[in-house]
Amino acid sequence: MRIRDFQETDCDALVAILRANLQYGDPESEGPEAMRRVSACPAALFLVAEEEGVPVGLLRGVYDGSKALIHIVSVRPDRQRQGIGSALVREAARRFRERGARSLAVTVPGDNLAFWKRLSFRLTTRIMVAHRIDEVIGG
Numbered sequence: 104m105r106i107r108d109f110q111e112t113d114c115d116a117l118v119a120i121l122r123a124n125l126q127y128g129d130p131e132s133e134g135p136e137a138m139r140r141v142s143a144c145p146a147a148l149f150l151v152a153e154e155e156g157v158p159v160g161l162l163r164g165v166y167d168g169s170k171a172l173i174h175i176v177s178v179r180p181d182r183q184r185q186g187i188g189s190a191l192v193r194e195a196a197r198r199f200r201e202r203g204a205r206s207l208a209v210t211v212p213g214d215n216l217a218f219w220k221r222l223s224f225r226l227t228t229r230i231m232v233a234h235r236i237d238e239v240i241g242g
């Protein structure tokens with residue numbers, strides 16, 4: 104298994120992983136077009152775990168110059184509990200640290216608090232999200 108940056112050719116395999124993990128509820132934010140935009144965004148980090156050339160996991164996050172944040176981690180169901188998710192988070196932490204980040208948060212820990220706790224994350228405040236940004240602008 105190796106971890107590398109996202110490539111355009113990963114899109115179909117990554118969509119299949121997100122679908123299998125029920126993390127593909129919003130194709131506009133998670134689909135191939137969004138993946139391409141994320142990979143072109145200098146603040147973003149988009150990592151892929153691959154085995155023999157086949158993507159088996161992904162991580163997306165962002166560093167704003169002060170704080171780092173992981174938005175999503177997803178490992179193909181048949182490859183879970185084999186250290187891939189932890190390796191992705193650790194590599195993200197290394198990359199963000201290199202850019203200057205001192206802390207690292209995750210927006211959606213989901214039902215896997217044990218996974219995050221083992222990686223030194225602690226549950227603090229809940230976050231609030233406006234899923235439709237136009238409604239925020241519109242008041």
Ligand SMILES: CC(C)(COP(=O)(O)OP(=O)(O)OC[C@H]1O[C@@H](n2cnc3c(N)ncnc32)[C@H](O)[C@@H]1OP(=O)(O)O)[C@@H](O)C(=O)NCCC(=O)NCCS
Pocket residue numbers: 124126174175176177178179182183184185186187188189190211212213214215217218219221
């Ligand atoms: C959560 C997820 C990313 C973990 O990836 P993974 O590769 O399976 O995790 P690891 O093998 O690195 O797990 C490391 C440790 O975390 C804990 N852990 C991982 N998944 C767990 C689960 N489902 N329940 C309880 N503990 C879990 C275990 O202590 C595990 O060590 P062990 O297998 O030796 O007991 C993966 O299960 C996944 O993709 N789930 C669906 C999507 C999701 O919920 N993503 C997180 C929110 S964005």
